[in-house]
Every structure is written in C-alpha cells, then in structure tokens.
Amino acid sequence: QLQLQESGPGLVKPSETLSLTCTVSGGSISSSSYYWGWIRQPPGKGLEWIGSIYYSGTTYYNPSLKSRVTISVDTSKNQFSLKLSSVTAADTAVYYCARHGLWFGDMDVWGKGTTVTASS
C-alpha cells in the first residue's frame, strides 16, 4: 500500500535553511486525485499545515510561512521536498508529509514524521 517517508537533517542552525524530502512508495505521486503536503508539530503543541503541491508543480502555502517556504516535486523520483529558510528555534518540530484530496482536509496517508531541531 502507499507509504510516505520523510528524510533530511535532524539539526539545523538558526538562520540557515531546513531541507526535507518525502519519498512516496507503493503508488505514483503523479495521481490527478491528490495533493502532497507538509505539516509540522512543535513539541507538545498542535498541528500546523505548512503547504502542499500538486504533481504538476502548483503550490499552495500557509500565509504565515509563505515568505520562507518552498515546496517542489520530482515526479521521476516520486518525491517532493520542503525548504524552510531563516529558521529559528520556533521552527523546531516534528515534520510530517501527507497525501490529501483536492479539498485539502482529508489527509489520509501520513509519513512517520521526522524531528528537526533548530539550534546552534
């Protein structure tokens, strides 16, 4: 069945750029029925949608993070990626990738999550 797996550095220095990749297996990222998103969860806090991408490359971002976020897709590798620039301690969180439908809410397949700490 469809599986998602996040990968990337677990430690990022303040002011630098956080980079993560989500690898999709057991299915194609090029499905016309789904978007692929990033969600984060700071320690002890709730979930926050970061942004999403369609296989064509169309992107949608949370307005509160839009100036710092770039999401891209590589259909040949069945992967999509997240870059978050100018990180601070407030960006420390578990970062999840997930699949969702065209109305954004129904995130039905999630990766296990990866912890990223912003610290010098």
Place this chain on the structure above:
Amino acid sequence: QSALTQPPSASGSPGQSVTISCTGTSSDVGGYKYVSWYQQHPGKAPKLMIYEVSKRPSGVPDRFSGSKSGNTASLTVSGLQAEDEADYYCNSYAGSNYVVFGGGTKLTVL
C-alpha cells in the same frame, strides 16, 4: 487565519460516549463540508478518522461519528474503549486553497 477552537481535554468511562467540538467561522467550518478529524497516539503520526464532516475511511470503527451545525463540527466516540485514549485534531478547508487545524483535544478514558 486563526486556528479552530477545540476544548483542551475531554474524558469518559469505558462504554460511555464523549463528544469533542471544533468551532470555527463561516469562512472555514461553517462555509464548507470539508471538515476532518484525526486521532494521534503519543509518538505516532495522526490517523484520519472522519472526512467530509461525517464520512469514515475504511477500517475506522463505526463508534466514531462526525456532524456539523453552523460553525461548529463535532466528533462523537461511542462505546469508549481504552485504545481511544489519544489526542484528537480537527481541520477544515478555509477557502483559497488553505486548510486550518484545531488546537487539539486530549481524550482520557477513565
């Protein structure tokens, strides 16, 4: 956009029913039929329990049900079981290709 409002905690005894609310505005919960609910156990990824207000994905027990009235959506867990103890989050489509989450509710099975 502001996060949706959920009570921080809820509780019930085994076999009882408990309802968790998720309050938004006419720009999100009240304006669309795209409210979802997620269950998250400690250290685990969220799991989709309800989508489009009241639909259950395959494999989710029918003890879990969803509804909406105005700007407030609700998740009801009937016949509470020990394994239902978890954090629950709602989210809603909020227009302009944007989705907003609730702050989460910790459900305790007494």
